[in-house]
Amino acid sequence: MKKLVIITGMVILIASCKKNDFLDNKSTAITEEAVFKDSLLTIQFLNGIYNQIGFTFNKGRWDTHGNTEHSVDDGEYSLSATYRPDVILYNGTVSPTNFGTTSPTLADSWSVPYTNIRRCNLLMEKLPSTPLSAAKQSRMKGEAKCLRVWYYMQLLICYGGVPNVADNVYDIDAQLNLPRQKFADLVTYLSKELDDAITLLPAPGAYEAIDYGRVTKGTCLGLKSRLLLYAASPLFNGGANTGNASADQIAAASYPSYDAARWQAAADAALAVINSNYYSLISDNSTVAGLGFYKTFLTRVNPELIFALYRPTNKDFEQYYLPMGSNYTRPTHNLAAAFPMANGKAITDPTSGYDPTNPYVNRDPRFRYTLIYNGAKYANTSLVQVPFYTYTGSTTTTTYSSYISPTGYYCRKMCDSTVTNSAGASPDREWPIMRYAEILLNYAEAINETGQTNLAYPKLIELRNRAGITPGADGLYGMKANMTQAEMRDFIQNERRIELAFEDHRWNDIRRWKIAMTLYGGTPTGYNSIMTVTRVGTAGNLSTGVGLTFNYVISTTTSKHTFRPEMYLLPIQDVEIRKMPAMLQNPGW
Numbered sequence: 001m002k003k004l005v006i007i008t009g010m011v012i013l014i015a016s017c018k019k020n021d022f023l024d025n026k027s028t029a030i031t032e033e034a035v036f037k038d039s040l041l042t043i044q045f046l047n048g049i050y051n052q053i054g055f056t057f058n059k060g061r062w063d064t065h066g067n068t069e070h071s072v073d074d075g076e077y078s079l080s081a082t083y084r085p086d087v088i089l090y091n092g093t094v095s096p097t098n099f100g101t102t103s104p105t106l107a108d109s110w111s112v113p114y115t116n117i118r119r120c121n122l123l124m125e126k127l128p129s130t131p132l133s134a135a136k137q138s139r140m141k142g143e144a145k146c147l148r149v150w151y152y153m154q155l156l157i158c159y160g161g162v163p164n165v166a167d168n169v170y171d172i173d174a175q176l177n178l179p180r181q182k183f184a185d186l187v188t189y190l191s192k193e194l195d196d197a198i199t200l201l202p203a204p205g206a207y208e209a210i211d212y213g214r215v216t217k218g219t220c221l222g223l224k225s226r227l228l229l230y231a232a233s234p235l236f237n238g239g240a241n242t243g244n245a246s247a248d249q250i251a252a253a254s255y256p257s258y259d260a261a262r263w264q265a266a267a268d269a270a271l272a273v274i275n276s277n278y279y280s281l282i283s284d285n286s287t288v289a290g291l292g293f294y295k296t297f298l299t300r301v302n303p304e305l306i307f308a309l310y311r312p313t314n315k316d317f318e319q320y321y322l323p324m325g326s327n328y329t330r331p332t333h334n335l336a337a338a339f340p341m342a343n344g345k346a347i348t349d350p351t352s353g354y355d356p357t358n359p360y361v362n363r364d365p366r367f368r369y370t371l372i373y374n375g376a377k378y379a380n381t382s383l384v385q386v387p388f389y390t391y392t393g394s395t396t397t398t399t400y401s402s403y404i405s406p407t408g409y410y411c412r413k414m415c416d417s418t419v420t421n422s423a424g425a426s427p428d429r430e431w432p433i434m435r436y437a438e439i440l441l442n443y444a445e446a447i448n449e450t451g452q453t454n455l456a457y458p459k460l461i462e463l464r465n466r467a468g469i470t471p472g473a474d475g476l477y478g479m480k481a482n483m484t485q486a487e488m489r490d491f492i493q494n495e496r497r498i499e500l501a502f503e504d505h506r507w508n509d510i511r512r513w514k515i516a517m518t519l520y521g522g523t524p525t526g527y528n529s530i531m532t533v534t535r536v537g538t539a540g541n542l543s544t545g546v547g548l549t550f551n552y553v554i555s556t557t558t559s560k561h562t563f564r565p566e567m568y569l570l571p572i573q574d575v576e577i578r579k580m581p582a583m584l585q586n587p588g589w
Contacts, residue, residue: 036126043132046140049119049147050214054309054431055112056154057504059320062086063102065328068507073519073528075329075502076407076557089507092525092562096574096589107573109158113151114165120148121169142200146215149190149197149223150307157230157508158570160240160253161186163583179582180252187231194220194227204278212301213310213430218278222306222434225269229442231255232262232449233512235568243565245587252584253569263449270443274459279303279436281466289342289468290365296435297414300428307434313426318419321411323372323388323403324381325421329502331371331409333529333554339367339498344469344478346494359531359552365468370501372410374533374552375545381423387545391533399543407557408531413502432503437463441496448488456488463499516563524563527556564588 035041061067062085070077071089081087085100099106123144127137155162163178164186170176181189197220204218230236238258240250250256273279280303284292296304319325337347342362345352353362360373372378374390380401387400390409394402403410416427440463444456457479464477471477483491493513497506510516520526532553540547566588577583 032122032126036130039131042123042126042130043140045119046123046143049116049123049144050309052112052116053147053150053307054433055108057309057431057433059316059328061108062100062104062106065102065326067504069329069502069504072506072510073332073561074335074497074506075331075411076528076530076559078326078328078330089567090559090561092564092567094567094571096571096577096585099573106570109154109570110573110576113154116151117148117165118169120144120151121165121167124167125169138200139202142197143215145193145197146201146220146223149193149220149227152186152190153223153227153230156183156186156190156227157512159572159586160236160569161251163580164189177580177582180584182251183231183236183254184251187227190227191224194224213308215307216278218273218276219307219434221269221273221276221278222439225266225273225439225442226434228262228266228269229446230508230512232266232446234514235512237262239514241565241568241587243588246584249584249587253586260450263446267443267446267450270439270446273306273436273439274443279306279439281436281440281462283466285466285468288365290369290466291468292466293366293468294369294417296437297432298416298427298429300430302430304436305430305432305434306436306439309431309433311430313428315419315421315426316431317414318416318427319421321413321415322378322421323401323405323410327403327405327410329411330405330407331411332407332557333409333531335497335501336367336371336373336409336531337529338494339364339370340469340478342468342470343472344464344476356552364498366498370411370413370498372412374408374531374550375548377545378412379418379420379424381420383418383420383424385417387542389533389542391535391550393535397543406530407528408533411502435500435503437466437499438505441492441499445489445492445496448485448492451485453483453485453488456492460492460495463495467499511568514568516568517565519563520561524565526561527559528561529554529556 030041035045055061056067058067065084066077066086068086068089069075070086077086077090082091083101085102085106088094088098088100088106094106124141127141130137132140161180161183164181165178198217201215201217201220204216206216207214236254238255240254242250282292282296282299282302282304284295296302320328340346341352341354342364343352344364347354355361360375368376372388376388377385378388380386382398389400389402390405392404394404396402418424419427440459444459448456457476460479461477465471469477474481479491480487496509510519517524532555534551536549536551539549542548566586569586571589572583572585577585
């Protein structure tokens with residue numbers, strides 16, 4: 001008898017008043033027949049598919065300790081265990097037989113999507129026989145189609161083309177030997193599925209409160225923007241590793257050749273989201289520069305959110321990031337140096353006003369909303385805003401705090417600065433899987449690659465204005481006028497890095513841009529930068545931060561990053577290849 005695991009909480013996508021944590025709800029096994037004869041259980045089955053949409057975003061993805069933000073140049077991991085998936089991606093030891101040994105392993109990048117794709121297919125197969133109204137069945141079919149595309153996209157960015165099971169529902173004992181679908185055909189299929197889902201789903205804002213957070217027409221438009229941007233990017237737009245690869249391997253991994261028209265398609269898809277007028281940035285520079293950026297991550301009903309995992313009140317990020325919490329991710333100086341000054345100019349620009357002896361003054365407001373640095377103010381365990389010091393030998397009192405970071409920084413992105421992991425009320429917020437800011441960046445990137453660089457400026461100005469950067473006399477918010485396409489490309493890649501830091505983008509971006517081999521002085525191996533801080537003398541007031549002098553020295557970690565060209569696409573795990581020999585391995589593996 002077939003049994004299905006059903007989430008027993010009433011609705012996992014919950015209105016702002018809902019307090020139960022659906023991720024912690026107990027589950028129960030119920031027969032398939034019983035589930036789809038009951039309206040509520042059918043809805044709960046769909047809710048269970050939503051439950052894992054943030055599995056790669058999850059800060060505790062692998063053994064509760066981390067995800068791919070440890071595998072890039074933005075963050076260092078706090079644990080040295082070489083068996084962890086984030087570590088084997090960091091040091092380049094991943095292979096078809098080495099996916100780590102945590103629970104889960106890197107194999108979740110394959111198993112989680114396919115598990116939920118099957119759930120989507122099963123739901124769509126059974127919907128016509130459920131007691132739900134025709135209108136509800138139609139909407140839920142649209143949700144299932146949209147979510148199925150999302151899970152396929154998680155496979156695509158890791159592996160390229162993968163087996164497409166279409167609408168089939170295979171039993172656990174089915175003897176399958178499916179080949180990988182060509183990358184080009186998979187992109188076409190997913191794009192059409194999103195177009196179909198749009199016709200079945202409501203517009204943003206049309207759901208009742210209890211269903212707030214379900215996918216909408218706008219979600220489909222947003223996913224199509226990301227899908228076509230990925231498809232147009234160097235890795236997939238004729239850029240797969242071709243060394244010792246067959247024509248069939250190359251066709252599965254990427255488009256066989258480059259086509260500039262794919263960039264225009266990506267620009268058009270992003271513009272469709274923009275022109276829908278469904279979404280907008282939260283902008284507030286009225287009292288503190290960049291306050292809107294901060295509010296974006298603490299506002300549950302939010303005009304910027306396109307796709308999100310809606311959580312009950314929680315301290316997910318405070319527990320994971322803050323120095324008084326687990327602080328599993330330690331931001332690097334590589335990332336800190338990427339943030340410009342408040343005038344928008346890079347710190348390497350001699351006219352920016354950057355002072356290496358006082359490196360945190362007058363920086364882009366997003367800097368202080370992303371990082372805790374030496375002297376930054378944050379709530380202590382008494383919920384009083386006090387200076388936090390990271391210098392060697394510092395101590396904690398009631399009027400200031402000391403947490404010595406191995407990198408010189410702690411992360412505070414998406415955290416509520418008025419609480420800690422152990423004190424204060426839990427924020428009412430979500431995990432932002434896709435924001436409108438990404439769409440503006442998608443458009444700027446794609447339109448620049450078409451050669452229409454001038455059209456990228458307005459979207460970047462919109463982002464930088466919200467960030468609280470000053471416009472300058474020329475109104476360009478620190479951007480160089482008349483940038484070349486190459487200059488604009490570098491600028492957009494950096495802007496995306498700082499705007500979307502720690503939001504599950506960097507690992508995918510450095511691979512699709514094919515820059516992972518050049519991050520360390522043009523080489524594929526190297527060490528992340530850190531900031532070592534020491535106090536000079538005893539003058540000054542630690543409680544106020546006034547009159548203090550520090551010495552700032554940039555150095556490197558002792559953990560070596562290694563990236564190999566075949567790592568631009570992950571290997572398909574050896575056990576999966578042995579199950580289905582018709583499935584070709586990615587080139588280089």
